[in-house]
Amino acid sequence: MAFLLHDARGLERGSRDVAAPEQRRASRRLWRVDLLQAAAVATVAVAVALFLADGGAMAIGDPGGALTALGIVAGLVATDLVLVMLVLAARVPLIERAVGQDAAMGLHRRLGKPVLVLLLAHTVLLVAGYAVADGSGLIGEVVSLWNTPDIPLAVLGLGLFVAIVVTSLVAVRRRFRYEVWHGIHLLVYGAVLAALPHQFSLGGLFAEGTWQRWYWLLLTITAFAAVVVYRFGMPAYRTLRHRLVVEAVEPVEPAGDGVVSIRLRGDDLERLGATGGQFFVWRFLTRGQWWQAHPYSLSAVPRGGALRITVRALGRGSAGLASIRPGTRVALEGPYGIFSEASRSRSRLVLVAAGIGVTPVRSLLESARFRPGEATVLLRTRSADEGWLLQEMGELCRARGATLITIPGARGAGWLSADAERQGLSLVEFAPAVLDSDVYVCGPLGWSEAVVAEARAAGLRPEQIHHERFDW
Ligand SMILES: Cc1cc2nc3c(=O)[nH]c(=O)nc-3n(C[C@H](O)[C@H](O)[C@H](O)COP(=O)(O)OP(=O)(O)OC[C@H]3O[C@@H](n4cnc5c(N)ncnc54)[C@H](O)[C@@H]3O)c2cc1C
Incomplete structure (x- = not known):
């Protein structure tokens, strides 16, 4: 057999209580995730509600007014979501501890395209709405808007946002060095600041004394404060301090x-x-x-x-x-990141790593809480006794009573070696208690996705599967 069982002590004990500390902690964390999501949705709902309450609803009486109101709502939702994106990327500890940077940045990425569509809809609907209301042509309306204070700056903001979203599309992003792409991406702060003045100066939308004015000031200041404090301030402080x-x-x-x-x-x-x-x-x-x-x-x-x-x-x-x-x-x-004890939901543990993905798995194995017999480590390696940090992993598993299995050999079609696939082996066979475990996976992207897919297909719940990506 080509799989090396380095240490299986047979110390398995019965599963702990249903209300194990890991499960209680997981449900508290999932509660925080729900609350954060609800808060993000609430910011959008309040923005639209305040607009309607501040006279926006009354303007929807005729076609021009309806187009304009729709355009304003599209702009408000887009601006709100851009601020949500800034907060997601700001490394706010509350968000970090609830979902981890990986998931926060995943949502940040997914919001990019809808926001761009909303911003373009905002522009087109407003031009059309004003043109219908004034009885002027579209071209005339564009010229008249261009001569309105703060509009050229807003158009610059839109242009920057288009550039940021286009350079973030996977196919385009791969053409840039990370640092170049990141530099372009930082222009988002300029895009938001460029768009801000027209929100306050145009159409009396955020006129003094309105709730909307205070609400948008609060949202914008909060988002930028989070960025200044957590994205830039904390790292500078920690670097100097430590x-x-x-x-x-x-x-x-x-x-x-x-x-x-x-x-x-x-x-x-x-x-x-x-x-x-x-x-x-x-x-x-x-x-x-x-x-x-x-x-x-x-x-x-x-x-x-x-x-x-x-x-x-x-x-x-x-x-x-x-x-x-x-x-x-x-x-x-x-x-x-929460590829750590922070995301535990079960008392048992299955750690699966390939290549340099062994690094977080090695330190997690060192710090994780489990009893002898409750953890299994699966390592995809080149050969049975050759892999980065393999010796350390063996010593750690022996010291902590974890089972270490190396899966060596040439690649198969999925995450296992070709040899293991020929023998019809699977995650459940390597780690029989996997359905009652947390599974942590780290390795090359396609490989990790194959492990995660198999874990899902085996019936693990989403909160049991934890995956660290090493790419951007
Ligand atoms: C959360 C996380 C943890 C990681 N842990 C480890 C680890 O323990 N050991 C290890 O060897 N590697 C780790 N990596 C991968 C490591 O960050 C990249 O290999 C490294 O940044 C490559 O940079 P480069 O200039 O050598 O190569 P480049 O040629 O610039 O990039 C090679 C690849 O690395 C990725 N990359 C480059 N810069 C960054 C960046 N700033 N942020 C995210 N990805 C980037 C890109 O996907 C790129 O395709 C980790 C990555 C992430 C996201």
Whole structure:
């Protein structure tokens, strides 16, 4: 048999109570997710309700008024959603702890296209509405609007937003270096600020004394405050406070694969509150590296004033880290992500990793709460005794009473090796208690998706499946 069962102690015990602490914690977290979603929907509903209550409903008496009102509603919903997108990307701790950065950024991405459609609808409907109301042609209306104060600035904002959404489409995004794409993406702050004046100056919509004025001021200030504090302020504060430096760079076996572990030291690192499975965004302040920041997961639990990451050389940024000098200062953002104890919903654990995806799985295994026999680790490796951090994983599993199974060999059609597929093996056969476990998956995107699909098909509930993506 080609699968190495490194340690199966047969210590399985009966399942704990239904109301295990993991399940109570999971339902509290899911409650917070529901509340956050409800709050986001409520901001849109209140925006539309205030517009209708402040006289918007009365204007819908004729075709011109109806088109204009629809156009305004489209603009209000779009603006509200842009502010929601800013907050989702702001790394607000409340959102971070409830859904993690991965899911928050996933929603942020999904909102881009609908917002663009709403903004375009806003523009077209308003031009049409004003043209019908004035009895003028569309061209004449466009010229007259262009000569209205604050409109050229709003058009600039729309143009920036179009550029941001188009460069974020997967096919287009892949053509850019991450840093170039990210630079274009940051123009969103300019787009929002450029669009803001016309909201307050045009049509008396947010005239002084109206509820709408206060409401939009509150929303805009809150969103920008979240960005300033959490996106920029906190990382700067933490970088200065913890004074992180590289302590050592060590090659990882098998040698020659271009994988290194980097140990970092700093002040009061336990105050960061980082735990196994989480990641930081790191910026190594040295020549060739200071201008780029990359996310890397902790490959060991923070301990004794030290952090450790393990990096595979995939591109210019990661390849340069093998030659980083001890003593190099490091700026950091984080800790981020709930590929950690924070998302546990069951007392049992199945950790599945391939390639460099072993890093968060290694630190999660170190910190996770489970009793001997309650955890199974499945590692896709090149050969039975060859894989990054494999020896450490073996030692950790032995120390903690977890079962480690390596699945070596050439790729199959799904996530298993070709050999395992030929034998008709599956997730349930490798980890018989998987239906009553949390499954954490990390590895190349297509591979992880295959594991997640199999877990779903086996009947696991969404809150039992946790997946860390290493791409953007
Ligand atoms: C949450 C998370 C945790 C990660 N943990 C690890 C880890 O523990 N060990 C490890 O070796 N790798 C990890 N990665 C992947 C690592 O971030 C990329 O390999 C690295 O950023 C590549 O940068 P580069 O300049 O070397 O390569 P590039 O040639 O610039 O990029 C190679 C690929 O890396 C991705 N990438 C580049 N820059 C970023 C960025 N700033 N943010 C997100 N993705 C980017 C892109 O998908 C790109 O296709 C993680 C990624 C994420 C998102």
